[in-house]
Amino acid sequence: MPRVTRIIHAMTGASATPYAFRLLEVLAKAKIGVELMASPNVDELCRVESGTTLAEELAKIYGSAPAAGESLGKAEDGGPLVRRHGLGDFAAAAASGSGHEVPMLVLPCSTGTLGRIATGVSDNLITRAADVCLKERRRLVLVPRETPLSAIHLENMLTLTRAGAVILPASPGFYYQPGGIEDLLDFIVQRILDQLGVRLRILKGWGEND
Ligand SMILES: Cc1cc2nc3c(=O)[nH]c(=O)nc-3n(C[C@H](O)[C@H](O)[C@H](O)COP(=O)(O)O)c2cc1C
Structure with missing residues (x-):
């Protein structure tokens, strides 16, 4: 697998935002570029989980927070360190099969977004970009956070797995x-990096007890 230097990262309204911010922090330090998209529900999750906003969390990582359509910093591949996309931006490269050939991550992935991707409802940039990944046979990693799971959730996960996605529960x-x-966060973040093909090690001695 070629070295991954850029990913698409979509955040949706499920619990587990700390995993996403830890991952973004690791990627920023390693100069891996991120095409970032976030559903409007992420702000409420940030408020409940850490008493912050998405913009405040992004500013901690990137120095300031990019608004939709804005880019910040410079990544190893020469592109921006982070580029924020609005969810209605269907002209973004990620919305097209001839666009980015980079892996996509949905973290956190709500069961609602998971269901929309599983049934091909490409109603915003997140679900459309995921749909493109599946049809182009590109890597798509979904990190749902829900418990317990209904038959609907499980069937949607099976459909997505059969379509080529990786379901990586935040467990x-x-x-x-x-x-x-922090160790619990790093456990999941390391698994995500491995599944995306990003060659970074954040856990010392990783694999010795795996
Ligand atoms: C505080 C809070 C916590 C939530 N936690 C979860 C969760 O862990 N998993 C989940 O699937 N949905 C969760 N939801 C519900 C989703 O945010 C909701 O279904 C939303 O419509 C998802 O839409 P989105 O995927 O476009 O963000 C939560 C909502 C709130 C307000």
């Missing part, structure tokens, strides 16, 4: 004796 292991929340 960290405890067999490596995590010392706190």
Whole structure:
């Protein structure tokens, strides 16, 4: 697999925003570019989970927060470190099969967005970009956070897996004796990096106990 230097990262309104911000922090430090899209529900999740807003969280990582249509910084591939897309921007490269050949991540992935992707409802840039990944046989990693799961959720996950997506639930292991929340975040973030093909190691001795 060629070295991955840019990803599409979509955030939707499921719990688990700390995983997303930890991942963005790791990618920014490594100069991996991000095409970022976020559903309007992410702000409410940030408020409930950390008493912040999406803009405040992005500013902690990138120095300031890009509005929809704005880019910040410079990544290793010469493109922006982060480029924020509005959800109605169907002219974005990610919305077209002839656009970005980069892997896509949906983290957190709500069961609503998961269901829309599973049934081909390309009603915004997130679901359209995911649809493009599936039809072009590009890597698509979905990180749902819900429990328990209904038959509808499970059938949608099976449909997506059969269509080529990777379902990576936000369920960290405890067999490596995590010392706190940051270790739990890093467990999942490492799995996501591996699945996206981003060659970064954030866990020391990773694999020894895997
Ligand atoms: C505080 C809060 C927590 C939520 N947590 C989850 C969750 O963990 N998983 C999930 O699938 N939906 C969760 N939801 C519901 C979604 O935000 C809702 O279904 C929304 O329509 C998803 O739309 P989106 O995928 O376009 O963001 C939560 C909503 C709120 C307000």
